[in-house]
Amino acid sequence: MKLQVLRRQVLDKLKLSNRGVKMLLVTGITGHTGRYFLQELIINNYEGPIRCIVRESSDTSLIDKSGLEIEKFIGDLRDEAFLDKCMKGVNKVVHIVNIRHTLPLIQAAIKNNVQRAICVHTTGIYSKFRLASEEYQIIEDKLKDILSETEINITILRPTMIYGDLVDRNMSKFIKMVDKLRFFPIVNNGKGLIQPVNARDLGKAYYNVLMIPDEKVKFEYVLSGDKPIALLDAFKLINKYLNKKTTFISFPLGFSVFIAKSLRLFTAGKVDYIERVQRMSEDRCFSHEEAKADFKYTPEPFEYGIEREVREYLNKQQVG
Structure with a gap:
């Protein structure tokens, strides 16, 4: 039985290499928005081979049960030789995992004549605060220099604040805070505007951009939530769905x-929240x-998405 399985795997690989089918490479498919992108590939019966870069510790159960033609490459995106190996035979790339890996990944793609790459970056690059934007700006400036000397087709996707379930790093924290604190501190009356985007919508967007013909896709797209909402109003919605009676106390920005x-002074610079506090009043x-x-x-x-996430949080609390 094991011999038959092994033989089948060998035949599949030979079949893949011989038929000249164009391959899709995906990074970050086991991550927050990557999982929803995988769902879209499954729902739409994506045809063609997919190569997924994963870590040794990644939970690949969704990949294994997807029914799609997926091969897993286990390794480190910081490894230049590994990246070069991953790009062999690849036609398109969807890079979700982290903007900090974009430059070496694109260089490996160019080296291997990849035709198109979709890279998930961030609207944080538009912030007026150095902490939020400087690193991203440096990366994208270097990327533009690289692209000026090649013909690879690049699309940059810029999500706003991502939320959607308890693994997000944004609203899930706010939900816990509103749940635990009777008195909730806010900056500048919580007037700063945000536009959270649900991870489910991002998964659909990644897939739809992938399906756009190369000649019609733009260089970049902002992927924001439905409408802007004041930070205080977002907290009040969380408070409503938690059925709490939280008192929000505003402190002036200054x-x-x-x-x-x-x-920062008291901790000798070890704790520096200055720009984080300032950004609480920045419209995003x-x-x-x-x-x-x-x-x-x-x-x-946002009202629909945050109600779902709060419900998930409460269900987890009951089980726990």
Whole structure:
């Protein structure tokens, strides 16, 4: 029986290498938005071979049960030789895992004559604060230099604040805070605008961009949530769905920055929240009209998504 399985695997690999089918390479498919991208590939019966870069510790159960023609490459994206090996025979790349890996990945793609790459970056690059934008700007400036000397087709996707379930690093934290704190501190009356985007909508967007013909896709798309919402109003929605009676206490921006500076001084620079506090009053909302026009991008309202996530949180609390 084991011999038959082994023989089948060998035949499949030979079949794949001989038929000249164009291969899709995906990074970050086991991550938060990557899992929803995988779901879209499954729902739409994606045809063709897929190569997924995963870590040794990654949970690949969804990949294994997908029914798609997927091969797993286990390794480190920081390994140049590994990246070169991954790109052999690849036609398109969907890079989800982290903007910090974009440059070496694109260089490996160019070396192996990959035709198209879709890279998930961030709207954080638009922030006026250095901590939020400087590193991203440096990466993208270097990327533009690389692209000026090659013909690879690149598309940059820029999600806003990502949420959607308890593995997100944004709203899940706020849900816990609102649940635990009777008195909840906010900066500048919570007037700063945000536009959270659900991971489910991003998975659909990644797939739809992949399906756009190369000659019609734009260089970049903003993938924001349905509509802007004030930070305080987002907290109040969380409070409502938690059925809590939380009191929100506003502190002036200047006072909040003073406290953050004092904390940095007291800890000799080990704890520095100054720019994080300042960003609480920065509007982080962006239009997604180009995405809507080009591939009918229609993210769900925040009210629906956050109610689902709060419900998931409460169910987990009951089980725990």
